Amino acid sequence: MTDAAELRDRTRALLRAHPPATTDRTDFLRARFDAGLAWVHYPPGLGGLGAPRSLQSVVDGELAAAAAPDNDPRRIGIGLGMAAPTLLAHGSDEVKQRFLRPLWVGEEVWCQLFSEPGAGSDLAALSTRAVRDGADWVVNGQKVWTSSAHVARWAILIARTDPDVPKHQGLTYFICDMSHPGVEVRPLRQITGEAEFNEVFLTDVRIPDAHRLGGTGDGWRVAQTTLMNERVSIGGARLPREGGMIGPVATAWRERPELRTHDLHQRLLALWVEAEVARLTGERLRQQLVAGEPGPEGSGMKLQFARLNQEISGLEVELLGEEGLLYDDWTLCRPELVDFTGREAGYRYLRSKGNSIEGGTSEVLLNIIAERVLRLPAEPRTDKDVAWKDLTR
């Protein structure tokens, strides 16, 4: 087992061989990957050393102290958080060798082709078809809510390969080449005015069978790897006190006494309490993970993060009075990075509406907590034993 001392030695050796001050950024990141110091819990040869995940902080600390470049994880979040764990768990050796290094280094951006106009919360009902044609699959359909599609080189894709079986059984998981001529990406403008997401139209897109992840018809099981990692990554960042959405409104309250009213004061204090308690809950969750005692507590984090962001930003718009009537900029832009607390109060208010929809709606998350954590019985279902082609659409 690789220990902290060995990781520290390896990191220092990397820094000696490739001094950050005089090494090209991409070259340094490639060398870091090849030294097994990208994600130490990954296997040797794939950017890791098979070390405990908790030891990553040793490497990161050494590299930060040496002012080494990082791989700008926010720009490649879908690749790191969702595609990589799925490739690792379900990809062939060739697939892992081909894709993981450029993914981690950031040379190839990934996006996720899951949701469709007719399949949101009920993802397993999706209609995009993949039909086998020789050594390839031919894909036709429409995907939506695809962030980064306009800059992505590759996508993880779920498509229907068998419409004659119940919906969960007829799905297959693929790696899709976003540079294929049959892929058309159109910006999807949101209520904020920007187009952070895209619609993706797939017309006779050819995918080699070697780019299938998991067995034919096994796509739902493979997708669980992806979705579990998505829910861990949303709402899980470590924050200082007032580090989230409450920060700007608390600052405005302190700096602008003329805006204060008794009603707003009561509501601000109540939300401050909730935000600080949610922060402590996140801290407790991290302590459980470090102690090797992960619990189900994480399931609630995104749920309350969404509601608090919405209520706090709504209060902020109200606090600002006349300024609350203004908006910074309605120009259509296509941001590569999303910062929920970025821009001004009106933007925060509108963008946070998405927090209770993206990555599982709050209503679906409540079902998950009720049924998987509390073990309450499921609602009777009419779609489990019916062939997908016979479902109402």
Add this chain to the structure above:
Amino acid sequence: MSAQPDLLYSGTENDLRAAVRSLLTDRADTPALLARVESGDPYDTSLWDTLAAGIGAAGLLIPEKLGGQGAGHREAAVVLEELGRAVTPAPYLTGSVVATEMLLALDTQAPEVADLLEALATGHRVAVPALPLTTAPDDAPPAGGPVNAVADAVRADVLLVPRPDGLYAVEAAEVTLTPQTPLDLTRPLATVAPLGEDTPGTRIADAPTARAAVRRGLLAGAGLLASEQLGLAEWCLEESVRHTRERHQFNRPVGSFQALKHRMAQLWVEIVNARAAARAAADALATGSPDTPLAVALAQAYCSQVAVHAAEECVQLHGGIGMTWEHPAHLALKRAKADSLAFGTPGRHRQSLATLADLPAPG
């Protein structure tokens, strides 16, 4: 805030929890509790002896050299979680936490203080503060005369009475105790009045020391009450889940309806939060963190509401049975509602946070 609080439970704390839960499951089940509540004397003396002396819970805050366990607030918090789950009538929060903490703020070399602490550590004697249960840590104690809503006074051997010139230890026999009819039948209340001017008790602290001691006692009481509220809320959710899984209407378990299961999922999220807030308060008290007043106010502002919400949902989700005397949901509801007034309401604690978090009121 400098260091992060330790928000987990240690192995020792888990062992202590198991011991207390096992005792309360064996000896303080619902039928026994209902019978005692109706008898007018809800306290179970032999249960107290086992909890206080057998398990050693009464002396957790008291140093070993004074006859206690030399443990701390984190351990006492775990005991309170279990007492909250079982809604057990016991002078633990009032006696083993608030009164004990007040005495620990005094000169513990003084024989009258040391002797009393030693007797409290084993549970042989019980002392409670002669303060209304509603007194918040920032409140000035009553200046004299009869004091209403003194919790567990009828179970006390000694009352700690703040007077303008200091703190007095007064034998229960030297005061007039008039029981009141409490909303929460599991935490009896009484009016405490001086018996006469010739029986003032023993003065154990001067005025400035007394003020600091009262504040310290109430701060510990408020902070650890959050753990009692956490335990109570957990019980309410567990019973609601159990009931709605078993209860069938419309040919299906009522717990399968999203209208109900979403409410229970929401409660679960609140309880997860309450645990973090209560642990943070207990850890701050245990480590003497400068952040303690904020951690306590935060825990009270949050956990009081969670306990009330959980108990109210428990009644509603049980339907008609939840409104009956026979089902214990009402005991939890009454305790939760009374607890939300104890040591200051959530609104009172939010008011403290306005200062502690620098979010000042208008004007």
